Amino acid sequence: MNLLLSVLEQGLIYAILALGVYITFKILDFPDMTVDSSFPLGAAVTALMIQSGLSPLLTLPAAIAAGALAGAVTGFIHVRLHVGDLLSGIIVMTGLYSVNLHIAGRANVQLFSFDTMFKNGFVSSLPAPLQLYAPVLILALLTLLVKLLMDAYLSTRSGFLLRATGDNPTLVASLAKDSGKVKILGLSIANALVSLAGCVMCQYQRYFDISMGTGTLVLAVASVIVGTQLLRGLRFLGPTLAVILGSILYKGCVALALSLGLSPFDLKLVTAALLLIIIVAGGHRRKVKRRA
Amino acid sequence: MLELRNIVKIYQGGTVNETCLFNDFSLTIPDRQFVCVVGSNGSGKTSLLNIICGSIPIDEGQVLIGGENITHMPEHKRHRRIGRVYQNPALGTCPSMTILENMSMADNKGKPFNLRRCVNRKKTEEYRAMLAQLGLGLEDKLGVQVGSLSGGQRQAMALLMSTMTPIEFLILDEHTAALDPKTAEIIMQLTGRIVAEKQLTTIMVTHNLRYAVEYGDRVLMMHQGHAELDLSGEARRNLRVEDLLTRFNEISIECGN
Numbered sequence: 001m002n003l004l005l006s007v008l009e010q011g012l013i014y015a016i017l018a019l020g021v022y023i024t025f026k027i028l029d030f031p032d033m034t035v036d037s038s039f040p041l042g043a044a045v046t047a048l049m050i051q052s053g054l055s056p057l058l059t060l061p062a063a064i065a066a067g068a069l070a071g072a073v074t075g076f077i078h079v080r081l082h083v084g085d086l087l088s089g090i091i092v093m094t095g096l097y098s099v100n101l102h103i104a105g106r107a108n109v110q111l112f113s114f115d116t117m118f119k120n121g122f123v124s125s126l127p128a129p130l131q132l133y134a135p136v137l138i139l140a141l142l143t144l145l146v147k148l149l150m151d152a153y154l155s156t157r158s159g160f161l162l163r164a165t166g167d168n169p170t171l172v173a174s175l176a177k178d179s180g181k182v183k184i185l186g187l188s189i190a191n192a193l194v195s196l197a198g199c200v201m202c203q204y205q206r207y208f209d210i211s212m213g214t215g216t217l218v219l220a221v222a223s224v225i226v227g228t229q230l231l232r233g234l235r236f237l238g239p240t241l242a243v244i245l246g247s248i249l250y251k252g253c254v255a256l257a258l259s260l261g262l263s264p265f266d267l268k269l270v271t272a273a274l275l276l277i278i279i280v281a282g283g284h285r286r287k288v289k290r291r292a
Numbered sequence: 293m294l295e296l297r298n299i300v301k302i303y304q305g306g307t308v309n310e311t312c313l314f315n316d317f318s319l320t321i322p323d324r325q326f327v328c329v330v331g332s333n334g335s336g337k338t339s340l341l342n343i344i345c346g347s348i349p350i351d352e353g354q355v356l357i358g359g360e361n362i363t364h365m366p367e368h369k370r371h372r373r374i375g376r377v378y379q380n381p382a383l384g385t386c387p388s389m390t391i392l393e394n395m396s397m398a399d400n401k402g403k404p405f406n407l408r409r410c411v412n413r414k415k416t417e418e419y420r421a422m423l424a425q426l427g428l429g430l431e432d433k434l435g436v437q438v439g440s441l442s443g444g445q446r447q448a449m450a451l452l453m454s455t456m457t458p459i460e461f462l463i464l465d466e467h468t469a470a471l472d473p474k475t476a477e478i479i480m481q482l483t484g485r486i487v488a489e490k491q492l493t494t495i496m497v498t499h500n501l502r503y504a505v506e507y508g509d510r511v512l513m514m515h516q517g518h519a520e521l522d523l524s525g526e527a528r529r530n531l532r533v534e535d536l537l538t539r540f541n542e543i544s545i546e547c548g549n
Contacts (some may be wrong), residue, residue, distance in 0.1 A: 157405040160389075160397050167386040170378070174454060175401045176371040 005136060007255045011248030012139040013200050014223060016146050018247045019240060020193030021220035023150075026228065026239070028166040028186045030078075033089030033217060037096035038070045038191040040213040042198030044104040047111060047208035056117040059199050067195020068188040070096060075184030101210060109208040116203035135204065142200065146193065147240045153189075162186050194220075215268055222275045223247035229278065293358055294321040294344065294461065294493060300352035301339060301517075313339055314517045317353070321510075323460075325524075326487055326494040328504035330536065331514030332544060337497040340514065341465050344495070346370045357460075372402060375454035375492075377447070379466040384450020387439030391430060391449065394438050395419045398453035422452060426482065444475030451479060455486050462487060464496040468503070476500075480507065501536045511536070515543050 017039065024032040042063035049059045070092060078088035101107065115121070118135045126134060153159045164172050165182040172179040194216070202208050227246020228239060237245065253274070254267070262270060301314040313336050321327055329337050342348040344355060346367040354363045362370060377384055385394050396411040396419075416434065423431040426448045430441075438446060447467060455462060464483065468476035484507055487494050498504055504511050511528055513521035513536070520543055523531055 153407070155409055155411070156407045157397075157400055157403070157410040158407055160393065160400075160410040161405045163389060164386045164397060167388050168383065170383045171386055171397075173368045174371055174376055174384070175397065175405075176368050177405060178366070178368045 003255060003259065005133075007252045008248060009136050009139055009204065011251035012136070012143045012244070013197055013204060014219065014251060015143050015244040015247040016200065017194050017197035017216065018220045018223035018227070018243050019146055019150055020190040020197065021217065022224050022228075022239065022243050023162070023186055023190040023193075025221055025224055026166075027163055028183060028190075030085050030166075030183070030187070031089065031217075032071075032074065032187060032190065033086060034070055034074045034092045034096070034187070034191055035089075035194045035220060036213045036216045037093040037100065038067045038194045038213075039198040039201070039216040040100050040208070040210060041066050041070055041096055041103070042195030042200075043202035043208045043212060044100040044198075045195070046199040046202040047104050047109040050111050050114045050116065050203070051109065053114075056115055056120065056203060059203070060117075060196060063195045063199030064192045067198075068192040070195070071187035071189070071191030072184055074191070075187040078187075079180035079183055097210070104208050104210070107210040111202070111206045111208070114206075116206060117200070118203060119206075139200070139204075143244060146196070147244060150193075150240055151238070158185070215271065218271060218275055219250075222271065222278065223250045225275070225278050226250045293323055293356075295319070295354075295356040296340075296343065297354040297356065298352065299343060299350055299355075301336075301343065301348075302351050305351065312517070314343075314350075314353075317517060319512075319519070321493060321495065323493050324491050325510055326508035327496070327510045327512055328508040329495060329497045329512045329514060330499070330501060330504050330540070331512075331520075332540075335514040336517045337514050338465055341376075341463050341495065341497060344370075344461075345374060345376060345463060373460045374463055375459040375461070376463040377450050377454050377465065377467040379469050381443040381446040381450060381470060384453060385438045385446050388437060390435050390437055391423070391441075392416065392419065392434040394449065394453060395422075395434075395456075398456045401457040422456075423449075426452070427478070444471050444479065447471060447475075447479055448482065451482060451486065455490060455492070459490075460493060462492040462494040464494065464498075466497050466499060469499060483507070501533050501540065505531055505533050505536060513539060513543070 017035070021032070021035060024030045045063050045066045046059040049062060050056060074088050074092045077083050077091060078085055083091070118138060123131060123134045154163065161172060161177055161182050162185070165179045165186065169179040172182060198213070201212070223246045224243055225246070226249055227243040231237060231242045231245060234242065254271070257270060258264065258267070296317060296319040299314045299317040303311045303313060329340065331337050339348065343350055346362070346365060350363070354361055356362065357373065386397070392411060396415070399415065400410060420431045420434065428445050428448055430445060430449065438449065441449070451467065468479050471479060480503055486492070494508065496508065509528060510524040511521065511531060512519050521539055
């Protein structure tokens with residue numbers, strides 16, 4: 001029961017992350033390495049603010065803003081300075097590592113003695129049985145909010161342009177719009193969500209660790225692919241809900257593997273192998289670009 | 293009026309493969325003229341369109357629209373007044389979006405792409421009517437992803453979408469070349485109708501000499517970066533496909549093709 005609850009909780013946190021990566025990876029077709037550092041960026045901002053006694057709720061918009069900025073920098077480097085997509089992300093990811101250290105002050109920050117969005121006066125005033133489920137309820141609410149906002153955004157004119165940019169940038173130019181600007185905007189939104197997930201993760205586990213971002217992209221991409229490929233038969237879900245379910249499903253698989261005796265040492269190796277299997281089996285291989 | 297003044301375009305400048313395509317090329321197209329551009333491969337037809345649209349930079353010269361110098365205006369800004377249909381039907385539509393979504397997006401050209409809903413349900417009937425006149429049965433497939441349509445259907449949509457909002461210029465880059473003869477005929481008829489209806493200044497590149505004679509009121513035959521033939525008015529009206537073909541062959545023989 002406890003295992004199920006923690007799978008659900010972590011799955012929901014990573015769902016926010018996966019929703020962000022869905023924008024870059026699926027919609028914009030942009031392998032955005034920035035997320036490996038914008039995830040801990042959100043956590044670092046959160047650790048700093050909570051330590052300084054600010055309300056845990058304030059950390060959410062702050063993390064969103066910080067992530068958006070990081071995404072915009074990657075976008076700027078790619079679009080305006082004409083650096084390749086993968087490389088732009090790696091440059092910002094590397095630079096952000098130091099920034100994150102500066103923000104947090106140390107490589108590890110513990111927040112056990114501070115109030116968080118999961119442990120505060122309000123939550124402890126709830127009746128005991130409800131307290132157990134408080135984190136999962138809060139997370140479900142937050143993830144649902146993010147999902148609804150994202151659905152709403154993707155049906156706006158700006159959201160349509162974002163989808164068109166990943167699909168066919170020529171059309172965006174034909175519509176008299178700058179697809180470069182749209183890309184920067186998309187990267188901002190995506191990294192804002194990733195950073196938000198980092199912020200929530202930091203409060204959930206109540207510590208910040210500089211290396212908590214390692215493998216974030218792979219994990220998020222795995223969730224996105226599980227959601228969009230394995231659940232593709234369930235079209236009525238819509239892509240955002242599919243991504244959320246994919247994230248929970250993926251977390252479930254990992255938890256199951258660990259409880260069946262998989263050594264945590266091998267976790268990343270298994271993650272990578274699993275992702276490869278999903279990609280190959282799901283027919284999600286790179287489209288071979290035809291030469292003009 | 294569209295003017296190209298003393299255009300110089302060099303490909304791979306500064307290398308041993310340097311080729312000068314346009315050297316001091318000038319062209320003036322008055323408003324509401326329908327120009328058909330023909331010519332062999334590499335004669336500069338598509339480069340001409342790309343220079344007008346700002347898709348490629350030029351080395352010297354000026355591009356003017358209505359007297360305004362747009363030489364340094366980026367491509368997407370020029371498209372506020374230009375609609376363009378490409379040879380590749382995939383370039384004019386978004387494959388992962390539905391017909392309705394594509395139409396809605398095209399309908400919003402010129403408006404700010406802000407946080408208002410893109411699809412306006414009230415306009416669905418209007419779109420349906422527009423699609424119905426194509427005679428391709430698309431009006432009953434509004435919810436279908438464009439990626440699952442055939443090339444001809446996509447090209448018809450691309451043409452419709454590029455001319456949906458008020459524009460001044462229509463640029464057609466061999467837009468029937470990838471289609472079967474029957475579909476090409478449908479698309480050409482649609483093109484003629486739209487151009488006449490909206491009174492657009494049109495530049496159409498085509499390899500089909502018959503279309504070049506049947507449509508439009510001016511014919512330009514490009515050869516090695518200059519207009520080998522430029523017929524309008526009386527001379528254009530008397531032009532026959534055979535004349536054009538003869539001239540075309542003469543040029544080709546000169547080049548050893």
